[in-house]
Amino acid sequence: MYRLCGIIYFTPSHFVCRFIDKSGGVWYHDGAENDAKVLYNGNMVNWSGKKLQEAGKYKMSILLYTKL
Numbered sequence: 699m700y701r702l703c704g705i706i707y708f709t710p711s712h713f714v715c716r717f718i719d720k721s722g723g724v725w726y727h728d729g730a731e732n733d734a735k736v737l738y739n740g741n742m743v744n745w746s747g748k749k750l751q752e753a754g755k756y757k758m759s760i761l762l763y764t765k766l
Contacts, residue, residue: 700763707756714756718742726753 705716714728722742727735751758 699766701766702761703764704762705750705753705758706760706762707753708759709756712756713759714753716750716753 707714717725724739726737
């Protein structure tokens with residue numbers, strides 16, 4: 699069994715990512731915009747699959763899973 703733990707979003711000039719912690723918390727990181735800060739975006743229970751496909755102008759590129 700696997701759990702989604704991260705999503706990388708991409709444009710030709712930059713990438714950003716979201717991390718999903720064990721409790722379902724969604725965290726956003728854009729080093730160019732937010733320095734080294736990771737921003738809490740809420741819990742997965744409030745997110746639709748469609749909402750996860752984009753992060754602003756960035757499109758989903760890579761899904762990261764961890765084995766349970």
